[in-house]
Amino acid sequence: MSEYLDTAQGRRIAYHRSMGRGPGVVFLGGFKSDMTGTKALYLQDWAGARGQAFLRFDYSGHGDSSGRFEDGCIGDWAEDAHAAIESLTEGPQVLVGSSMGGWISLLMARALPHRVAGLVTIAAAADFTERGFWAGFSEAQRATLMRDGRIELPSEYDDQPYVITRQLIEEGRKQLLMTGPLSLPFPVRMLQGTADLDVPMGWALDLLDHASGEDIRLTLVKGADHRFSTPDCLSMIAGAIEDVLA
Template sequence: MTNYLTTDTGRRIAYERLEGQGPGIVFLGGFRSDMQGSKVVHLRDWAAAQGRAFLRFDYSGHGASDGVFEEGCIGDWAADARAAIEALTQGPQVLVGSSMGGWISLLMARTIPDRVAGLVTIAAAPDFTESGFWVGFSPGQREALMRDGRIALPSEYGEPLVVTRRLIEDGRDQLVLNQPLSLPFPARMLQGTADADVQVSWAMDLLDHASGEDLRLTLVKGADHRFSSPDCLDLIVATIEEVVQNVRE
């Protein structure tokens, strides 16, 4: 059942929550994704079968939440995530971050470390507004973005993707790879080698940059950015179970 949380910023966030044993699992979705995706539904079903607490939600401008996607930015969506975690869960949680959700999970580790018990990232895309969008733009695209406040890019996922100046400029305030990144809990990173959106080198950079005593990166040959084949879904579940088992009491 979909419920709604109104955050301190006034944004109305759609969420679904399962009560159960802890540590609970919080799924952080990707850019332009929603909580009805195949990965999160699979994990919801697994959590229900396990009797484990589970939270999924849509960032503002995504899915069933209020707001306009093109008006949002990483800082807004990170604030949504923090509000959901603080209001809708109890105690430290295992965060599962997919793509942009991987970036947001790292921001949660930085801003509310006492609420993070463990971390699983799937094709994590930290700092992608800078290292992906901005770096990849031509001089003409950069000029148009700064002049007009937005540009439209073709997308294989449907409608053209509008990238705004606000998204880029706010993204620079949310970077995690330009400063120390402590992950003092079990952290597992999953990455496909056939991912056309997130390079394997990004996963390696994240592993090299982060500090912690229990960090591992798993590369899956041939897996794409969706990372939602039956084998990939099984691997995500097994990885979460491993993290849960290694969470410090």
């Protein structure tokens, strides 16, 4: 059963929290995904078996949280994550960010460095609104987006199309991480599948090259796709968190 956090921005964030020892683990999900996904539930069980504190939540417009998905943008979802970490956890946390959650976790590392004990990213989609959507649009698609304020893209994960809004693109430009310094002064473990069709392997290499820190490692998994949810992949995520906690 979800609990709810009311944020200063007037949004109601659904979450599930397991109490335990610290550093706690916070799972940050992907674009249009929710906290009932395979990775989130696997990690809750993993944390429970270890007696580790664990938090999963839905960004606004996702899952059981308030708001409409297409009204949100990266800054809103980063604010949701900020509120969840500050209000629902104590002390330093290991942030586990999947896809868009990887971008959000990196934004949290910049905004709340004192609350981050380490970082594990899975197919981190840093700057994807610009590097993925906008860069991949045709001139006709860009014109439609600017004129109508939205464009619909087919989704391979859902019957409903992705609605990409002009606001998502334009606000995303205020959140870009690959255009300025990115200091990660704690253990970072990045995981990336080579068969990922949503987040290119080259993005992981770019992030590794771009970020500064003493303990940053990237693991490429041959044949793994964007879901990164096979038993082997899930075990690898848990192992990366254990490595950071150690």
